[in-house]
Amino acid sequence: MKSVLKLTALIFAAIAVQSAMPIPVAAASVSQLVPHKALYRLSLKGVPGTNDVAAVGGQMAFEWRDACDGWAINQRNLMILESAEGMRSSVDSTMTTWEAKDGSSFRFIVNKDFGAGGGEALEGRAQRSPSGSATANFTAPGEVEMELPADVMFPSQHTIALLKKMAAGEKFFSASLFDGSEFEPAGFVSAAIGLEIVPEGEEEPLISGPYWPVRLAFYGPENKTESPDYELAVDLHENGIARRLEIHFKEFTVDVALQRLERLPPGSC
Numbered sequence: 001m002k003s004v005l006k007l008t009a010l011i012f013a014a015i016a017v018q019s020a021m022p023i024p025v026a027a028a029s030v031s032q033l034v035p036h037k038a039l040y041r042l043s044l045k046g047v048p049g050t051n052d053v054a055a056v057g058g059q060m061a062f063e064w065r066d067a068c069d070g071w072a073i074n075q076r077n078l079m080i081l082e083s084a085e086g087m088r089s090s091v092d093s094t095m096t097t098w099e100a101k102d103g104s105s106f107r108f109i110v111n112k113d114f115g116a117g118g119g120e121a122l123e124g125r126a127q128r129s130p131s132g133s134a135t136a137n138f139t140a141p142g143e144v145e146m147e148l149p150a151d152v153m154f155p156s157q158h159t160i161a162l163l164k165k166m167a168a169g170e171k172f173f174s175a176s177l178f179d180g181s182e183f184e185p186a187g188f189v190s191a192a193i194g195l196e197i198v199p200e201g202e203e204e205p206l207i208s209g210p211y212w213p214v215r216l217a218f219y220g221p222e223n224k225t226e227s228p229d230y231e232l233a234v235d236l237h238e239n240g241i242a243r244r245l246e247i248h249f250k251e252f253t254v255d256v257a258l259q260r261l262e263r264l265p266p267g268s269c
Helices: 002-019 155-167
Strands: 036-044 054-066 072-081 088-100 105-112 119-128 134-140 144-148 172-177 187-193 212-217 232-235 242-248 252-262
Touching: 054 252, 088 155, 155 172, 155 187, 155 212
Parallel strands: none
Antiparallel strands: 036 054, 036 252, 054 072, 072 088, 088 105, 105 119, 119 134, 134 144, 172 187, 187 212, 212 232, 232 242, 242 252
Protein backbone atom coordinates (compact mmCIF):
# COMPACT_ATOMS: atom_id res chain seq x y z
CA MET A 1 0.00 0.00 0.00
CA LYS A 2 2.83 2.44 0.81
CA SER A 3 4.21 2.31 -2.73
CA VAL A 4 0.77 3.16 -4.11
CA LEU A 5 0.49 6.12 -1.74
CA LYS A 6 3.85 7.55 -2.74
CA LEU A 7 2.96 7.31 -6.42
CA THR A 8 -0.38 8.98 -5.67
CA ALA A 9 1.33 12.00 -4.13
CA LEU A 10 3.44 12.41 -7.27
CA ILE A 11 0.37 12.16 -9.51
CA PHE A 12 -1.42 14.97 -7.69
CA ALA A 13 1.31 17.40 -8.72
CA ALA A 14 0.81 16.38 -12.33
CA ILE A 15 -2.95 16.84 -12.00
CA ALA A 16 -2.56 20.42 -10.86
CA VAL A 17 -0.17 21.14 -13.72
CA GLN A 18 -2.74 20.04 -16.27
CA SER A 19 -5.94 21.27 -14.61
CA ALA A 20 -4.87 24.81 -13.71
CA MET A 21 -4.60 25.84 -17.33
CA PRO A 22 -3.20 29.36 -17.72
CA ILE A 23 -4.16 30.19 -21.31
CA PRO A 24 -7.29 29.33 -23.34
CA VAL A 25 -6.97 27.27 -26.51
CA ALA A 26 -8.07 29.96 -28.91
CA ALA A 27 -5.96 32.86 -27.62
CA ALA A 28 -2.99 33.93 -25.56
CA SER A 29 -4.34 37.28 -24.36
CA VAL A 30 -4.02 38.06 -20.65
CA SER A 31 -7.50 39.61 -20.70
CA GLN A 32 -9.00 36.20 -21.58
CA LEU A 33 -7.48 34.23 -18.71
CA VAL A 34 -9.75 32.67 -16.10
CA PRO A 35 -8.14 32.66 -12.64
CA HIS A 36 -10.16 30.26 -10.52
CA LYS A 37 -10.53 27.97 -7.53
CA ALA A 38 -11.82 24.42 -7.94
CA LEU A 39 -12.68 21.53 -5.64
CA TYR A 40 -12.84 17.89 -6.81
CA ARG A 41 -14.04 14.69 -5.14
CA LEU A 42 -12.05 11.46 -5.44
CA SER A 43 -13.57 8.00 -5.74
CA LEU A 44 -12.72 4.54 -7.07
CA LYS A 45 -13.84 4.13 -10.67
CA GLY A 46 -15.58 0.83 -11.37
CA VAL A 47 -15.40 -2.14 -9.02
CA PRO A 48 -12.36 -3.33 -7.05
CA GLY A 49 -10.17 -5.80 -8.93
CA THR A 50 -7.65 -8.28 -7.62
CA ASN A 51 -5.47 -5.57 -6.02
CA ASP A 52 -5.59 -4.59 -2.34
CA VAL A 53 -7.43 -1.27 -2.92
CA ALA A 54 -11.16 -1.67 -2.22
CA ALA A 55 -12.18 2.00 -1.93
CA VAL A 56 -10.85 5.49 -2.59
CA GLY A 57 -11.92 8.79 -1.03
CA GLY A 58 -10.65 12.32 -0.54
CA GLN A 59 -10.55 15.71 -2.23
CA MET A 60 -8.35 17.73 -4.55
CA ALA A 61 -8.40 21.52 -4.33
CA PHE A 62 -6.38 24.15 -6.14
CA GLU A 63 -6.21 27.86 -6.77
CA TRP A 64 -4.68 29.44 -9.86
CA ARG A 65 -3.88 33.15 -10.02
CA ASP A 66 -2.30 35.52 -12.52
CA ALA A 67 0.66 36.97 -10.60
CA CYS A 68 1.47 39.64 -13.19
CA ASP A 69 4.91 38.46 -14.33
CA GLY A 70 4.18 34.83 -13.45
CA TRP A 71 1.59 32.11 -12.74
CA ALA A 72 0.91 31.24 -9.07
CA ILE A 73 -0.68 27.92 -8.03
CA ASN A 74 -1.67 26.74 -4.55
CA GLN A 75 -3.07 23.24 -4.14
CA ARG A 76 -3.93 20.64 -1.54
CA ASN A 77 -4.69 17.00 -2.26
CA LEU A 78 -5.98 14.36 0.12
CA MET A 79 -6.40 10.75 -0.99
CA ILE A 80 -7.66 8.02 1.33
CA LEU A 81 -7.21 4.37 0.31
CA GLU A 82 -9.04 1.48 1.96
CA SER A 83 -7.86 -2.11 1.59
CA ALA A 84 -10.06 -5.20 1.24
CA GLU A 85 -9.32 -5.93 4.91
CA GLY A 86 -10.68 -2.52 5.96
CA MET A 87 -7.31 -0.87 6.65
CA ARG A 88 -7.02 2.81 5.72
CA SER A 89 -4.00 4.78 4.54
CA SER A 90 -3.76 8.33 3.25
CA VAL A 91 -1.63 10.85 1.41
CA ASP A 92 -2.07 14.54 2.26
CA SER A 93 0.02 16.81 0.03
CA THR A 94 0.32 20.54 -0.55
CA MET A 95 2.18 22.34 -3.33
CA THR A 96 2.85 26.03 -3.91
CA THR A 97 4.52 27.13 -7.15
CA TRP A 98 5.39 30.26 -9.08
CA GLU A 99 6.53 30.28 -12.71
CA ALA A 100 7.80 33.23 -14.72
CA LYS A 101 5.70 33.85 -17.81
CA ASP A 102 8.80 33.95 -19.98
CA GLY A 103 9.77 30.43 -18.84
CA SER A 104 13.03 31.59 -17.24
CA SER A 105 12.33 30.56 -13.64
CA PHE A 106 10.19 28.18 -11.57
CA ARG A 107 9.89 28.02 -7.75
CA PHE A 108 8.26 25.23 -5.75
CA ILE A 109 7.43 24.17 -2.18
CA VAL A 110 5.99 20.67 -1.70
CA ASN A 111 4.93 18.87 1.49
CA LYS A 112 3.69 15.27 1.59
CA ASP A 113 2.27 13.48 4.62
CA PHE A 114 1.94 9.69 4.32
CA GLY A 115 0.47 9.29 7.81
CA ALA A 116 2.19 6.42 9.58
CA GLY A 117 4.38 6.04 6.50
CA GLY A 118 6.20 9.30 7.20
CA GLY A 119 6.45 12.32 4.94
CA GLU A 120 8.60 14.36 2.57
CA ALA A 121 9.35 18.06 2.05
CA LEU A 122 10.74 19.49 -1.19
CA GLU A 123 11.77 23.05 -1.94
CA GLY A 124 13.82 24.82 -4.57
CA ARG A 125 13.81 26.53 -7.93
CA ALA A 126 14.67 25.77 -11.53
CA GLN A 127 16.18 28.28 -13.89
CA ARG A 128 16.93 28.62 -17.56
CA SER A 129 20.06 30.56 -18.49
CA PRO A 130 20.23 33.01 -21.44
CA SER A 131 22.25 30.37 -23.30
CA GLY A 132 19.33 27.93 -23.00
CA SER A 133 20.74 25.48 -20.44
CA ALA A 134 18.55 24.63 -17.43
CA THR A 135 19.19 23.47 -13.86
CA ALA A 136 17.10 22.60 -10.81
CA ASN A 137 18.45 23.65 -7.41
CA PHE A 138 16.87 21.88 -4.43
CA THR A 139 17.26 23.38 -0.94
CA ALA A 140 15.21 20.59 0.72
CA PRO A 141 15.49 17.72 1.50
CA GLY A 142 19.11 18.60 0.71
CA GLU A 143 21.09 21.15 -1.26
CA VAL A 144 21.49 19.51 -4.65
CA GLU A 145 21.81 20.88 -8.17
CA MET A 146 20.43 18.77 -11.00
CA GLU A 147 21.04 19.34 -14.68
CA LEU A 148 17.89 19.47 -16.80
CA PRO A 149 17.50 18.84 -20.55
CA ALA A 150 17.98 21.95 -22.67
CA ASP A 151 14.45 21.54 -24.05
CA VAL A 152 12.82 20.96 -20.64
CA MET A 153 9.50 22.69 -19.97
CA PHE A 154 8.13 23.97 -16.69
CA PRO A 155 4.44 23.30 -15.85
CA SER A 156 2.69 26.37 -17.29
CA GLN A 157 5.05 26.46 -20.25
CA HIS A 158 4.16 22.83 -21.00
CA THR A 159 0.46 23.56 -20.65
CA ILE A 160 0.60 26.51 -23.05
CA ALA A 161 2.40 24.37 -25.62
CA LEU A 162 -0.21 21.64 -25.21
CA LEU A 163 -3.06 24.11 -25.72
CA LYS A 164 -1.43 25.43 -28.87
CA LYS A 165 -1.30 21.88 -30.21
CA MET A 166 -4.98 21.47 -29.40
CA ALA A 167 -5.86 24.76 -31.14
CA ALA A 168 -3.92 23.66 -34.22
CA GLY A 169 -5.83 20.38 -34.38
CA GLU A 170 -2.75 18.26 -33.69
CA LYS A 171 -3.24 14.89 -31.99
CA PHE A 172 0.07 14.21 -30.25
CA PHE A 173 2.56 16.16 -28.17
CA SER A 174 5.59 14.98 -26.18
CA ALA A 175 8.05 16.91 -24.02
CA SER A 176 10.42 16.80 -21.06
CA LEU A 177 8.79 18.27 -17.93
CA PHE A 178 10.08 19.41 -14.54
CA ASP A 179 7.50 20.29 -11.84
CA GLY A 180 9.42 19.86 -8.58
CA SER A 181 7.04 17.21 -7.24
CA GLU A 182 9.82 14.64 -6.74
CA PHE A 183 13.48 14.79 -5.70
CA GLU A 184 14.63 13.96 -9.20
CA PRO A 185 15.40 15.59 -12.58
CA ALA A 186 12.92 16.05 -15.40
CA GLY A 187 10.56 13.32 -16.56
CA PHE A 188 8.85 12.82 -19.90
CA VAL A 189 5.18 13.38 -20.79
CA SER A 190 3.38 12.13 -23.89
CA ALA A 191 -0.09 13.51 -24.72
CA ALA A 192 -2.80 12.16 -27.03
CA ILE A 193 -5.47 14.75 -27.89
CA GLY A 194 -9.04 13.74 -28.75
CA LEU A 195 -11.75 15.46 -30.78
CA GLU A 196 -13.63 18.52 -29.57
CA ILE A 197 -16.80 17.79 -27.55
CA VAL A 198 -19.65 20.25 -26.91
CA PRO A 199 -21.56 19.53 -23.66
CA GLU A 200 -25.36 19.70 -23.64
CA GLY A 201 -27.45 21.21 -20.86
CA GLU A 202 -24.53 22.45 -18.76
CA GLU A 203 -25.74 25.19 -16.38
CA GLU A 204 -22.33 26.32 -15.06
CA PRO A 205 -21.18 29.09 -17.47
CA LEU A 206 -17.47 28.43 -16.94
CA ILE A 207 -17.75 24.86 -18.27
CA SER A 208 -20.59 25.25 -20.78
CA GLY A 209 -18.26 25.59 -23.77
CA PRO A 210 -16.45 22.89 -25.76
CA TYR A 211 -13.73 20.73 -24.26
CA TRP A 212 -11.05 18.30 -25.46
CA PRO A 213 -10.28 14.88 -23.93
CA VAL A 214 -6.52 14.52 -23.38
CA ARG A 215 -4.64 11.41 -22.25
CA LEU A 216 -1.24 12.08 -20.67
CA ALA A 217 1.33 9.36 -20.03
CA PHE A 218 4.04 10.17 -17.46
CA TYR A 219 7.49 8.57 -17.47
CA GLY A 220 9.98 9.11 -14.64
CA PRO A 221 13.65 9.82 -15.45
CA GLU A 222 14.60 6.20 -14.66
CA ASN A 223 11.83 4.68 -16.78
CA LYS A 224 13.35 3.37 -20.04
CA THR A 225 10.38 1.18 -20.97
CA GLU A 226 7.37 1.79 -23.20
CA SER A 227 5.01 1.48 -20.21
CA PRO A 228 4.34 4.79 -18.35
CA ASP A 229 4.56 5.10 -14.58
CA TYR A 230 0.97 6.34 -14.60
CA GLU A 231 -1.55 8.06 -16.87
CA LEU A 232 -3.88 10.99 -16.47
CA ALA A 233 -7.04 11.54 -18.50
CA VAL A 234 -8.43 15.08 -18.40
CA ASP A 235 -11.30 16.88 -20.15
CA LEU A 236 -10.03 20.42 -20.84
CA HIS A 237 -12.21 23.41 -21.67
CA GLU A 238 -10.97 26.16 -23.95
CA ASN A 239 -11.04 28.59 -21.00
CA GLY A 240 -8.54 26.37 -19.21
CA ILE A 241 -10.78 24.59 -16.69
CA ALA A 242 -10.74 20.81 -16.27
CA ARG A 243 -14.29 19.49 -15.95
CA ARG A 244 -13.20 15.95 -15.06
CA LEU A 245 -10.07 13.85 -14.55
CA GLU A 246 -9.11 10.22 -14.10
CA ILE A 247 -5.90 8.86 -12.55
CA HIS A 248 -4.94 5.55 -14.13
CA PHE A 249 -2.76 3.33 -11.98
CA LYS A 250 -1.77 -0.08 -13.27
CA GLU A 251 -4.04 -1.74 -10.68
CA PHE A 252 -7.01 0.66 -10.43
CA THR A 253 -8.45 3.99 -11.61
CA VAL A 254 -9.46 7.01 -9.53
CA ASP A 255 -12.30 9.27 -10.68
CA VAL A 256 -11.76 13.00 -9.99
CA ALA A 257 -15.12 14.80 -10.26
CA LEU A 258 -15.60 18.57 -10.16
CA GLN A 259 -17.69 19.65 -7.14
CA ARG A 260 -17.25 23.41 -6.86
CA LEU A 261 -15.90 26.12 -9.14
CA GLU A 262 -15.27 29.80 -8.45
CA ARG A 263 -13.99 32.53 -10.73
CA LEU A 264 -11.30 34.68 -9.13
CA PRO A 265 -10.68 38.35 -9.94
CA PRO A 266 -7.96 39.03 -12.53
CA GLY A 267 -4.51 40.07 -11.43
CA SER A 268 -4.13 43.75 -10.54
CA CYS A 269 -0.85 44.52 -12.25
